[in-house]
Structure formats: structure tokens, C-alpha cells
Amino acid sequence: MSIKLLRGDTILKILLAAAALFIIGLLVALAVELSMGSAASISQFGPGFLIGTKWDAVHEIFGALPFIYGTLLTSAIALLIGLPISLGVAIFISEKLKAHQTFGYLLGTLVDLLAAVPSVIYGLWGVLILAPLLRDYVEMPLHNSLGFIPLFSGTPFGFNFFTAGIVLAIMVIPTMSAVSRDVLSAVPNSQREAMYSLGATDWEVTQKSVLPYARSGIFGAFVLGLGRAVGETMAVTMVIGNIPTITANLFSGGYTLSSLIANEFGESSGIYQSAIIEIGLILFLTALLINVLARLLLWRMSHGRQVNV
């Protein structure tokens, strides 16, 4: 082989490796820049930042707990509602529509298209249509009849944890059902046939052989949904009310990590800005943890072959 040809191969490999290195570099640079930007805030507030409940830009007292709480609470509502529904959709497409592949394909395509709807459109719909509807037809009746329970005690104005959780649920359903559907479809048919041959009903086949076989993949889908809910900015910012609060009352306005960055970063400076970058660092680390976990689960499920997301 001539030297010239060898050189072409080397150049290509170096160029492609540089592109692959860029991705590693990006993740590292993210971690470094966010850590450096939040250094001032970390040294001033220490670990107390994580449990501080006050957010006061005027007196420069900053605590992240209301935002962590808001992020966790809205994500919990979203997954509590979203997971069973997504699993139902996945079971319907992969188990019930086995004999109707075209219809299954159409429903799957619809779900995929809906996962592509931009989050700002969910936000627009949430703020102008869903929030007033929920306030009048769900929140007010719940408050009037069950107001003695702390969860429903506040006077609902429509922009609160509850609305944000519902909007998030609607948004994570396409993602979670698409991944669960892929995972269930990857279960070998021999698993089902073995169960049927023992005389099981459809549901028993799903419950006793399909779901257990796919459980790590389903957990992966759940964690991916959690990742999307935790990181979602626009739709939540538009409906949660943006008030830093820690309360069991679902009908109170709240705030999340990403909403805070979207709303307040632009006009911040000095230690205030550093504190918001630390909020970004918390969000970065949470997202890193969630996504690494999800990927590990999905990789294991597909025996090293990646499941399409």
C-alpha cells in the first residue's frame, strides 16, 4: 500500500476522532464552566444553599430548596399520571395490535409526531386553555369538597404545581410510551407463546411474561420521562406561577430550577448571577445522574444495542 493511501486513512480517523472528542469535551466544558461560574455562590453559601428556603435578590439571601421542591413535586405528579397511561399505550400497541400492524404503526406514528410538538406550544395551550379549565372544573370542585385536606386547601388561581404537573404529564406520555413500546416489542415471541401454551389469558401473558421480561427497559423509559420532566423549562415556566414556595398545597404557585434560570438570569449580576449558575449546576448534576441511569438501563435491556428514543 502506498504512503499516500495510508495518509488518507489517518487523516479521516483523526477528523472523525476529533468530532467524537468534541462531544466529550462539551460535557466536560459544561461541568467546568458551571462549577467556575458558581464558585462565588458555593464559597459564600456553602452546602446550606441546598436547604435554604429563602430567595431574596434584594438582600442577597439565596437558597435552592423551593426550586428543588418545585421540580421534584411537578415531576412526581407528571410521572404518577404519565407512567400508567404510557404503559397502557405501549401494551395496546405492542400486545393488542399485534394482528393489526397497520393500525399499530399509525398509532405509533401519531405518538412519535406528538413527541415532536415543541414544548412552548404545550406551554401556550397550558396557559391559555388548560389552566382556566382546570381551575373552574377540577381545582375549584376539589377545593370546595376536599379543602380540609392540605393538598387541596389553597384557593386555586390556575397557575400552580397541579397545572404544571398535568401539563408535564401530557408532555412525557409520548416519550415514555414510545420507549416502552420499543422495549415491549423487543420481548421475544417465544416468551408469549410459552405462556399461552400453559393456557394463560392475554392479560396473564402480558403481566407474567412480557412485563417482567421488559422491566429494566420500562424502568429506563420511566427514568427518561423523569429526565424530560425535570429538565423541561418552557411549558412549566408558563403555567407554574413562578413564586418560590414550599407547601403541600398543590394549588399554590411554585417555581422550578429551570424556570428560575429562564426568568431571572437575564437581569442578574454578581453574587445573584453566581447563585443562579449554581442552580444550573444542580440541574446539570441531576440531569446527568438521571440520564446516565436511564441509558445504563436501556443498554442492558437491549444487550448493548441502543433502543431508539
Next chain:
Amino acid sequence: MKSILPTQISLWRKIVNKLMTILVIVAVALAVIPLIFILGDVLLRGAAAVNLTFLTSLPAAPTSKNGGIASPLVGSFTMVGLASLFSIPIGVGAGMFFSEYSWSKLSTVSGFMNDVLTGFPSMVLGLFVFVVIVLTTKSFSAFAGAVALSFVMIPIIARTTDESLKLVPNTLREASMALGVPRWKTTFRIVVGTGKTGVLTGIILAVARATGETAPLILTAFWSTHYATNLFNQPIGSLTYLIYLYGTSGASNWETQAWGAALILILIMLALNLFVKVIIGRSLTEARMG
């Protein structure tokens, strides 16, 4: 082996079976109904707002009924176009590395990090670009917005490139190399040549995703009602930021225009996704069969 199930299907088991079927169908209804409402609302309210003036005028004050979306629309296209320039070479390159050098440690590590980045909150990417670019240049800009969008696009392009190149049978690579074609030429002509539809799919999906992003633009491109004359030292509007700004304004004229902008955005996304599903999907199946 003793069966774990009784031989006769009891009434109870039949009832549970039917009940679960019903629950599954209820779940599908619960998933699909809100989404139909969202699309329906965007379609109906949007159609009432969209006309030629809307598409060709600049955004106006909330008191005016005649504001349009011309400059933000151009802004969105500008930034997504720039972002494509940055992200396509890097994304396709990284994807080629994952697929053609899949045995290397760098490929495994970078591939994993790429997947992690795919699910990353785009707000954090915007914050990062703010710290690195906007604080340095002391100005919001189309450039900063495009860089943030390219970080959203790169992982998507890299992953789909990797997947579609891995579908190219190894025998093709071997046949080409056996004929004395050097590896780099084999990679470009044979591997990328065969898998190019898949690569294109990834690029279009990434473009669609970037067009719909708002969070990375808030801290990088910000907002402007005018056309940008310089891509490096002035803020620039986008379709998505307009929807965010107008939707939360409380002004009824702006709310109407937000629905119009949402309809245009949905139509762009739909066109891109259908293009992928129908045209590329068909040629992919043909390629596999032939």
C-alpha cells in the same frame, strides 16, 4: 413441570382479562385526547390569526391587531441554518466514528456521553452558552443562539448517523477493501453512500427539534422585533420566543398572534416529520428490499 395455572379458565380470570383490556384502551384515550385538543386548538385559533399580512409584517405593540411574525420567522431560520452549519459536520463525523471505529474505547465513551446529552435539559445548554459566549462578547446574538441550538442538534445527528451506518452490511466494506479501495474512500463512497438516507433523516429530525426549541434561546439570542443586520452583536427574535412572550403577556391581540405563530411552527414541524416518515421512510424500505 406442573402448570402454575389451573386448567380451566375461571370466571374471575376472564373478568380480570376483560377489565385490563378496557383499562388499556382507557389509557390510550387519556393519552390521545389531550393531544387532539392541543392540535385542534392550535389549528382553529391559529387559522383565525394567519393571513398574508401576518406572515409579512414585523411584530407590533400589543395594542395593534396588525402585528406579524416576519422578522422572528427569519430569525428562527437564520439560527437553525447557522446551527446546522456547525452541527452537521461534527454530528455526522462523530456518528461515523461511533460506527466505523466501534471497537475503540473513545467510541464507547463518547457514544455514551452523546446519549446522555440527548436527554439533557436545553436550558442548561443555553446557560452554558451565555457564560461562554454572551458574557465574552457582551451581547446577545444570532451566533450565540445558533451555538446553543447546535448543541441540541449534535447528539441527535451523531446517534442517527451511527445507527444508519451500522445497518450497512460489513460485506460491502470488505468487498470494497478487497478491490484495493482505501479505507477512507470506502467509508465515504460505500458506507456513507449506502447509509445516506438514514443520515439525512437524522439531520432533518435535528433541524425540526432545533426549530421548536425556546429555552436555549432565552439567554443567547433573546428577542428583537427587527431584522438582524449583524449576527454577532445584536439580539434576534425567533418564532418560539414570540410564542412564549406573547402567550404569557395577557394581551389579547398578542395571544391571538401567539396562536398564529404556533400554527406556523406546528406546520413546519409536521412538514419536516412527514418528509422523513413518507419520502425517506419509503426509500429506506426500498433500499432494504433491493
